[in-house]
Amino acid sequence: MIINHPLLGPRDASEFIYLGDASLIDRPDWNSENAAQQFYEYLYLRDNPAGTIRELWFHEYGDRSWLVVTRNTLTHEIVNVELARDIDREEKHSR
């Protein structure tokens, strides 16, 4: 499997370590009223679609960046790879 690093180009998957679903980026607010419920869902509940998913991969043997990889679990095609820190800046801009 090849992951096309946005800065370094295509690299073999053996340079990376998989963590889990990209939703792990959206950590709940600890101060919210139902924080416990939110953290529980954040950590344990997942959709499991046959098709496109977004995952977190760590480039451990490369540049140590966290990447969000959009991958199709049926065809194994990787449609997009972005730096996790870039996504987050957009989403969390308002915080």
Add this chain to the structure above:
Amino acid sequence: MLKPSLNAVSPLNGYSKTFASIKLSEVTELAIVSITFSLNETSSFKEAFSKYYGNSLPEYGSSTLSKDSTFRFMSMQPGMIFAIYEYVGLEPISVLTSQLGATAFFSDQSDSSFILRLSGKNLHKILERVCAPDLSNKPFPPNSVARTTVDHLNAIILHEKNNNFLFISPRSSARSFLNALETSIENTL
């Protein structure tokens, strides 16, 4: 000022070996310092860097030399560059802080790695046994740098100049790494 009373030991004890026309040897007396700068605000660092070292920062996967060629700067990830330069002394960081000052953070990595130089003709036959990334001349011309895995060990590979490659890898696994390179050479002789 008294001389330090402890002797330094290099990870591979000054290893050097020739295999037909291929030479593999340890490089000592090079300092390696990682320079990290904030991605939120880079202008002060870039200014200081250009002032003292002349050229702009290296692109990802590449390296540049300072105008007087004393320093080589390598870029492999956002927000950090590695500086490699000849240095014999106890405070390698001081050489950089005197110029870049408070625009960045420095961490001495001179002891965390060992350096091996591989030189000779037709190195590609050896390199294709070493690691997955394509190290041939077109995608990896001189001054290119890549960080990857070699037999499950972290390694920085620098295409120093034609027919010369540097391998930089964690000190503690130096012997295993050396073994991996020697095997690659012997298997392709």
Add this chain to the structure above:
Amino acid sequence: MKQKNRTSGGLIERNKPLVFHFNNLRYEGFLGDTVASALIANNQRLVARSFKYHRPRGIFSAGPEEPNALVQLRLGAHLEPNTRATVTELFDGLIAKSQNHLGSLEFDFLEINNLLSPLLSAGFYYKTFMWPKSFWEKIYEPIIRASAGLGCLSNEPDPDIYDKGFLHCDVLVIGGGPAGLAAALIAGRSGVRTILADEDFLIGGRLNAETFTINGMKGSDWAVQTAAELEHLPNVRLLTRTTVYGAFDHGVYGAVERCTDHLASSNGRPRQVLWRIYSKRTIVSTGATERPIAFSNNDRPGIMLAGSVRTYLNRWAVTPGKRVAIFTNNDDGWRTANDLRGKDINVIAVIDTRDKPPPFKYSDTKVFMGSHILDVIGHKGVTALKLPHGKSIEADCIAVAGGWNPNVHLTCHHRGRPTWCKDISAFIPGEELPTGMTVAGAANGTLALSAALKQGSDAGSTAARDTGHNVVAQEVLNAEDEPSEISPFWHVEENKKRAWIDMQNDVTVQDIEMAYMEGFRSVEHVKRYTTLSMATDQGKTANTVAVAVLAELTGKTIPQTGVTIYRPPYTPVSISALAGRQRGNQFRPTQLCPSHTWATEQNAVFVEAGLWKRAQFFPKKEENHWRQSVNREVLQTRKSVGVCDVTTLGKFDVQGTDALKFLNYIYANDLTTLAVGKVRYGLMLREDGLIMDDGTIARLAKNHYITTSTTANAAQVLRHMEFCHQCLWPNLNVHIISVTEQWGQFAISGPNSRHLLQKIVDREIDISNHSFPYMACSEITICNGIPARLFRISFSGELGYEIAIPARYGDALIRRLMSAGEEFDIVPYGTEALSIMRIEKGHPAGAELNGQTTARDLGMQRLVAKNKDFIGNILSKRPELNRKDGLALVGFIPIDRRDKLSAGAHFFSLNKDIITNNDEGWMTSVAISPNLGHSIGLGLIKRGNDRIGETVKAANLLQKQYVKVEIVTPYFIDPEGERLRA
């Protein structure tokens, strides 16, 4: 007469004769022969005994699809079973033996299985060996084990070496036959970075087996010329003897190159290389494999694939028989008749199943159209064949032509399925191919030469264009388009004698019929029930015939019946090749501490901690049990001073204006009160509230911290910190650098540790108790200006420090510490003593931080901050993790001091039965304390803190040991911590 079956011509080197042995008989051949072609040359028809029925078998094909001619090659440790004689290159001194017979090949005692065949049909083992039950272990199983399997191993380690490599290209061409050569030629000439791989030792595919011409030149000569041009192009790499065995994701292919299998010895060179090939485009030009027709006794030696007979004749200049009959359902079978007649070999008959005029008229060959073979006479080799209407013909070879199957395997490795093509009565590549893959030539169902060449050229052009190259003009390649009309005919239905489909696993038409009778319908089920296609040849000559037979039985069409799933590898890949260099002590890398050389000089015994080698203990000459050494190390350290290399711990430089803010997010502790020059014990939780790791946090300067982790979790902690920084809090100004390797670190413990340190720190550094109290830290210099970091922390519970210096001085420092410490009787201590001391001190380590425990369980709730956001905060408050009767870490001592405690023993109240419902916790760590003189333990037990003084039982159910233990404080030594603060 030597090599009596040799004919003229061929692509062998007659000026290079070779000698080899088969079953201890001496034979001769030539360079360029395979073992099979040389055996045929010498008229050795019988080469094997079949797997189940031990029937005599001969060479069936001329390629990797061979089901019968499996031999055992070489001797001693190099012995390799199940080698296909058809692809084994002959070398001088080669030694081969037949397999799978009791007694000689000629007289196999186990042929009695053949007589028992009604009892041994498909799936017989599902219906037998059940009664009596007692017979299973002593009688049935040993017999089955002895008879199962094909060939036998040397039982010695593989003496050869293997290697791995990585290749990159724009275009990978798989298969160097006409289509592949044409594709590689145009791509190569257009400057494309090309790899052409072929499994054979002579590139050219069928061009070397047929009498084709290209542009007026002999096909095999055109192949040689083309290969030479490709060799000279700097952008083309030719890999012969290389099988591309699997198509993986994203244009990645696996290939095995056989470097020395064709030589008498590998002479220290890698025998095989496993290549991972990264391609942007791939052209599959893997050709096609012929299939037979099934008829009674069609497995006799001398019955071969018709195309293979041509290969032996044209490439290897041997004829498998002197009176050859052809049995065909298509035009291609006639080509064999023509080629044989061209070499003056007697073609006694052509039997064509098609009811039409014969394509050729022969004066001296009997032709039977619309006919078939009813039976074969001959036991150890064909002597005659029977036709309908009582006709019988004498023959010593039957060349069977049942049609050609495109080699679609690689196109289906991504769970694709091939499509049925009526025109050629075969499966061709399906609609969905792996990314970047195209198919050309016979592999694509384009069986005719001229069309295959054109298709190859076209594919090469397209691939060149797709990879951004200007394509040169296509060269016109003039060749024939040989006729290939076929009428499906899969098996002869008359006659009740067994007709073979899968030769290697001995599966017959009758077995398929029985599977159907027993209710199996799906092709996947029939495969597994009959074991069809499950042998080393993966049914290459059997699959389609079987599918056709099953289709007939079920009344479905062949496409409706479908084929089983294709999986890599295409042909067998040895485990040695997959392992590559990772064998013996090169299996994993080793990490050595800075004091390793010195420790080796001390004859330390080492232990593996992950990839690190750590000194476990330092035995003295007079000591002959490890506990003597370890007790000495513990006692001496607590009495005076000991030193231990602790470099392996994860160490991280955390710098930046938001460093403190960041650390507060990832540690449970409130770090806002951590002053410059102070260290704190830190607890890192997982988001689910359980402890991930522990370590220390040292503040060297306002925005400069050093954190540590356990050795085992170093990589994971770095990963986690980077995750928190990049994914959760990317706007913080913080930089994390791993400095585990940068700093060699030693723990110096014991009442004299300060005195020792004062001898090596530079004079101006003040490390008195007042200036450098417990939990202080500082950057210092030692030994005349060498930068170092000193931390006053203790794992042992004694007055202790950890000193870090640049790793290059690690060796010199341990020697200096040892010589400076002589006056204090300093002792080096290893991981065993380290462990005993921390257990004596009640300090949690890996066994307590096993991912199942919380801060509360370990009595550390006071460390956890109340009012800040940090990883694990919210979920650590879950009720189940905070039960009143929850676990607590306490100490345990045996009531009878002579008893030894076991880690992993579970606790039960004295009056309760030892069942799961009554389980109250478990022992996490144990040690025999030299200070207390008996076994001690740490463990987690419900409401432990309220039960100090109580006696419970510790049950070790594995060794059936039950020990009465008293619950005590976990701080066995210096519970007030006075020594730490001395």
